[in-house]
Amino acid sequence: MDEIKMRYTLLWFCGLLAALTLSACGGDWGPEDDGDGFGDTGGNTRADVDFEVIHQGTSNNSGDSQDRRVRFLTDQITYEDELAKYSSASARDIEFSDAQLLLVDMGTQSTGGYSVAVSDVYEESGVVNLIINYTHPESDCSVTQAETDPYLFIRLDSSLDVILTEEIAYTAC
Template sequence: MKKICLLVIVSIMAAMLSACGGETEKEENRNNLEFTVVSEDRLPDELKEILDQKKESAFKLTYADEGYLYICVGYGKQESGGYSVTVNELYETDNAIYVNTNLLGPKAGSSPGTSPSYPYIVLKIEFRDKTVVFD
């Protein structure tokens, strides 16, 4: 009976250790990507049209053009201006590209105005034929 309990405990510990090892391996294969934030006036015309059609609602999309991949994240209609979008992470693994952004509201004490805004960000990277995962 003691041998069976010991075998079960050793098996559980081995499984836990192998799971931890896999996580470390994933972290090692993670490469931060260099990117450019693209202003609206520098976007390809077709992408401008797509973003204009989608801006009312939140969106996440990619667009490829001339050797570049554009990663776009929009937060939909906001009741005022003064919003900005930040990039928390943009990295690549063996299987995918991961992007994480955040919407920041108007700064305290600022006068954001009364006109609605449509905050979004477009990141430009060299083209990679990988799935983009939006976190």
């Protein structure tokens, strides 16, 4: 009977050792093309996407209150019409077949101290990830007592679909 217990213990130990050995491989069983010796990681690599903030400000020309919005501008005329609502700046010539143009409007805020900025833009898995950061003042900050409307016009050098992520941060005073 002791001999049978010993065989089962030995088999259990060998099974445990095999499981530990296989788990150390990290489960990377794909084709070998990533150079790590254990197979492919899936091909999801991150690549920066060129972008430019071509217009930005904190007030609009219309004087009307705005709601927060993000809008894709698909042609030069629409871009020029939207820009005229925000600024007297001249519109840039945009080649819409090679780029995308977005208007990011934080909406009308009751005081100063608010801002909007691009945190990151990158391509991964066939889409562009655009991360926008909205900054709010802390409640004890000294800010101007005038309405503001922070906005950005962003040119993305890609025609891929865009996933927008919005983040909120607070300014410490």
